[in-house]
Amino acid sequence: MDNSTALSLFRKCIEKYVEFNEAEWIIFSQHLKVSILKKKQYFATPEKVCDNVGYIADGAVRYFHIKDGQDITGYFSFENEFVSSYKSFLTGQPGFTSIQALTDTILVTFTRKDMDQMLSNPMLAYKVERFGRLVAEQYLCCYEDRIASFITQTPEERYTHLLSTGREILQRMPQHYIANYLGITPVSLSRIRRRLLVGTK
Amino acid sequence: MDNSTALSLFRKCIEKYVEFNEAEWIIFSQHLKVSILKKKQYFATPEKVCDNVGYIADGAVRYFHIKDGQDITGYFSFENEFVSSYKSFLTGQPGFTSIQALTDTILVTFTRKDMDQMLSNPMLAYKVERFGRLVAEQYLCCYEDRIASFITQTPEERYTHLLSTGREILQRMPQHYIANYLGITPVSLSRIRRRLLVGTK
DNA sequence: ACTATTTCTTATCTTATGTTAACGTTTTGA
DNA sequence: TCAAAACGTTAACATAAGATAAGAAATAGT
Numbered sequence: 001m002d003n004s005t006a007l008s009l010f011r012k013c014i015e016k017y018v019e020f021n022e023a024e025w026i027i028f029s030q031h032l033k034v035s036i037l038k039k040k041q042y043f044a045t046p047e048k049v050c051d052n053v054g055y056i057a058d059g060a061v062r063y064f065h066i067k068d069g070q071d072i073t074g075y076f077s078f079e080n081e082f083v084s085s086y087k088s089f090l091t092g093q094p095g096f097t098s099i100q101a102l103t104d105t106i107l108v109t110f111t112r113k114d115m116d117q118m119l120s121n122p123m124l125a126y127k128v129e130r131f132g133r134l135v136a137e138q139y140l141c142c143y144e145d146r147i148a149s150f151i152t153q154t155p156e157e158r159y160t161h162l163l164s165t166g167r168e169i170l171q172r173m174p175q176h177y178i179a180n181y182l183g184i185t186p187v188s189l190s191r192i193r194r195r196l197l198v199g200t201k
Numbered sequence: 202m203d204n205s206t207a208l209s210l211f212r213k214c215i216e217k218y219v220e221f222n223e224a225e226w227i228i229f230s231q232h233l234k235v236s237i238l239k240k241k242q243y244f245a246t247p248e249k250v251c252d253n254v255g256y257i258a259d260g261a262v263r264y265f266h267i268k269d270g271q272d273i274t275g276y277f278s279f280e281n282e283f284v285s286s287y288k289s290f291l292t293g294q295p296g297f298t299s300i301q302a303l304t305d306t307i308l309v310t311f312t313r314k315d316m317d318q319m320l321s322n323p324m325l326a327y328k329v330e331r332f333g334r335l336v337a338e339q340y341l342c343c344y345e346d347r348i349a350s351f352i353t354q355t356p357e358e359r360y361t362h363l364l365s366t367g368r369e370i371l372q373r374m375p376q377h378y379i380a381n382y383l384g385i386t387p388v389s390l391s392r393i394r395r396r397l398l399v400g401t402k
Numbered sequence: 403a404c405t406a407t408t409t410c411t412t413a414t415c416t417t418a419t420g421t422t423a424a425c426g427t428t429t430t431g432a
Numbered sequence: 433t434c435a436a437a438a439c440g441t442t443a444a445c446a447t448a449a450g451a452t453a454a455g456a457a458a459t460a461g462t
Contacts, residue, residue: 067353074352087342096349129330136337141288143344148297150351150384151275152268154450155419174439183351188419190441355420356449375409389449391411 001106003034006057010108013055013080017134018127027124031114035107037061043083043099043107050085050095052109059105062177064098073180076102078168082135083107155184156192202307204235207258211309214256214281218335219328228325232315236308238262244284244300244308251286251296253310260306263378265299274381277303279369283336284308356385357393 007029011020020028034057037043043061044050061083063075074097077083088095089112110118118128149158159182162170169178176186184192208230212221221229235258238244244262245251262284264276275298278284289296290313311319319329350359360383363371370379377387385393 065349065353072353074349086338087345090338090342126327126330129327129334133330133334133337136334136341137287137291139341140337140344141291143341143348144288146348147344147351148266148275150348151381152266152273176439180352185420186440187421187442191418194441377409386450387410388412388451392449395411 001058006034006106006108007032009057009080010055014131017131020127024124024127027121028118028128031110031118033109035109037101037105037107039101039103039105041101043101044085044088044095045098046096047094049092050088050097050099051112053082053084053089053115054107054109056081056083057106057108059107060102060172061099061105062102062173064100064180065096066098073177075181076169076173076177078172086139150183155182155188156195158182159189159192160196202259207235207307207309208233210258210281211256215332218332221328225325225328228322229319229329232311232319234310236310238302238306238308240302240304240306242302244302245286245289245296246299247297248295250293251289251298251300252313254283254285254290254316255308255310257282257284258307258309260308261303261373262300262306263303263374265301265381266297267299274378276382277370277374277378279373287340351384356383356389357396359383360390360393361397 010032011025011029014020037059043052043054046066056077056079058079060076060078062073063077063085064071064073066072083099085095085097085099087093088097092112115128115132118124149161153161159178162178162182169181173181175189179186179189182189211233212226212230215221238260244253244255247267257278257280259280261277261279263274264278264286265272265274267273284300286296286298286300288294289298293313316329316333319325350362354362360379363379363383370382374382376390380387380390383390
């Protein structure tokens, strides 16, 4: 995929939120950079401030935390989604999240500085504010559901619910990542799957 | 507390995000309503669309879900915080969350319609977009931490972490609400407390 | 002031999960 | 192509959590 393809995918994506005329888009796109993250390269690490937001034109990334030397997967992002250690990006403080490319990944990125410049540019400010609001709101809704699932559901229920949504995660992620994502260990997920199998046959 | 006190508290709160001049504030405040929610009255119920965002000038509310006839507390909001079933408010769909006043609560509210009107009013649009973005971002950061705690921590760790932050929740909420908030049963929290006591003495 | 309700603890029992390790299979990378 | 690494399942054991019930203490409401 070439840079202009990546950029036009990005444009299509953000125009779900706000539309830009050509003049605006030219200025906006001056703040964008297309880059490739090779498999296993890091988009964010725990010690550093995550200074970028990325749009995944192609590929996938995995979010994880390290606890007691163990790697615990918390989330994934795929093509046509955004990626960032948001809290770190927004607060300017180091996050506790690592983000790593699962495959070679083509990204359209902009930095915190770029975002601040756009927010200070009268020609873009309003639309960038709006874009930011709508994206944040959308994530808020997702997070609300995820938190509710931890409070109201058992691990087995969370897994069957994930099955019922048929999310991409199921096809594309190894099971032990899915287990972490559900808040359990890989061994436990394997047992849950066994229970469900026995129950249905 | 009278209405103007409530309104000026609200103004002080949102001016942490954006500042309004007098003309703007006059228009903004025309969209605001001060109301009282008596103890045990509902701000939101699962069947209905949550059409309001509230600012708590005084009082406190509890968010909960009903599962198998049981009431599971998910969150709290206190004075000087916002309250809404955000996903419902943002999507216009019924939520699954109930929100109930824990004590008589004084609210400054605006409806979805008010928000849309403000977003369409050129005099306010920019600042309201910005306000919305910053509030959503702040919640995003909180939610991110909360999700990480479910994935990386045991219930006991979540509780000791809550203790270490000394959050208001601890002083003002009965323990079985806190248990739900941590994703466990009240009985289990009681046992965790026992374990911690024995461990320290 | 007194009763009803709520809250918290404790006990018992059952069940699910975490931990560790072993094994076979699949995938990866050189 | 071949060795190393990653992956999924299973087993055994220890631990923690859920469910239920009972009882004491605190609180609320009248």
